[in-house]
Amino acid sequence: MKIGIVGLGLIGGSLGLELRSRSYEVFGVSRSEETCQVALECGVADRASTELALLASTEAIFICTPLGAIIPTVQQLIPSLMPETILTDVGSVKTPIVEAITPLWSNFIGGHPMAGTAQQGIHAAQRDLFAGAPYILTPTEATPTEATQKLAEIVKSLGSTVYFCSPQHHDRAVAWISHLPVFTSASLIAACCHETDSTVLKLAQKLASSGFRDTSRVGGGNPELGVMMGRYNRQALLRSLFQYRQSLDQMIEYIEEENWLALRQILETTKAARSQFL
């Protein structure tokens, strides 16, 4: 089976390595001639090109571009495709993508592999990136069952655990566990930087250790990704942020009122609840 990949970065590159090892024939497209060359040298693709026309004969295509480029890429790609070709993407937000592409291509199924590393680019590509990781597919009522089944088989061959849900459920779920943490964590760093007493600020910088390191990690990550989360998952993210502010206000209120019993109860609840997420 011939599989196309558009965008040969960490995710696209790792998909190529893994799919080729499962005997799929992989056709890779990148905007960069150099990346195409690396893709061939590193075994990411059997054939590579800067032209989308390379994918004309493929049966399934993974769009692995940044979030903002997914819809324009599909629009450019469509004229070259066979009508039965399955299209999917790997974007971390699904509702706007699925809403825009479904009217253009009935064999489109939104996807989101929950895998990654701190690195980016084709040189970071690795096999086993998807092994044991959740991979969400968001078919709609109008999606042909056969297309969904075919794509699910490919995804399972990566070693991923496949979950099916609606684009809206996906976006609300990732708003909680992936997007909200970025902004609560970034707010922590931003707040600390507002310390006006330089003795305290310098001392805080010297004393920060594992607690601060972990809590601030995702807030100190790629700014571009954070903006994309806000831009494409704005509604679900704001919903989570508003609830977060309420939960924070509750904590502040207990501390202001010196209601230590209530504070202990809420901290016992959060301790117990965390294990249900991990």
Next chain:
Amino acid sequence: MKIGIVGLGLIGGSLGLELRSRSYEVFGVSRSEETCQVALECGVADRASTELALLASTEAIFICTPLGAIIPTVQQLIPSLMPETILTDVGSVKTPIVEAITPLWSNFIGGHPMAGTAQQGIHAAQRDLFAGAPYILTPTEATPTEATQKLAEIVKSLGSTVYFCSPQHHDRAVAWISHLPVFTSASLIAACCHETDSTVLKLAQKLASSGFRDTSRVGGGNPELGVMMGRYNRQALLRSLFQYRQSLDQMIEYIEEENWLALRQILETTKAARSQFL
């Protein structure tokens, strides 16, 4: 030199192991007969007792009880002490401790080793716990210089890096990097638990991975410690929480207004600022 330790848990036990390896003679006191037995067996102390009177001949004493027991312990201890004995504690909040004990004992110096593990109790005690870790001492203007120097020498012998600051500066600094993260992190878990759509909640629980794990870690920790932070460092913690709420509101405002340029700028600032803490 004879050193006393009251409270033989993770910190007290590790202090005992380390100090004995540096040829100090260690006298340990625990409320529990069993812990005293373990302390002798594991090499935490040369002598151990449930009676504070054991410490009558020691030259320096580390109070390693939980925060709430430090002041009462010192009050009970004082009648047994030689006037030149140096007293110190290892509590994570300094202002209320220093304010209460300084009038009772002039050779008291507040202390805070920034070291720990997820475990508790004497069985978790380990050598090298303090190696390379910051250890803050908070002498006041009234503290005899000789006492501070003697204590600093003992602390340096643990391999720690000693910092001197006022109790107030200490409390504000740890409010930022140690106490605030507990409440921002606990609020994250609490907010997620408010999801009323069970499909979304279950999906979020299945999809949570490293970002959620790190950001929620300290919020899912020991509730007792969180309450102690609120109770003993209430003023500095509230000061940090109020600033945090402002920083969070700023992020929310940018997302509501779709001001992506400002959002990107703030995320670039937090990315750059984080490295100054770690």
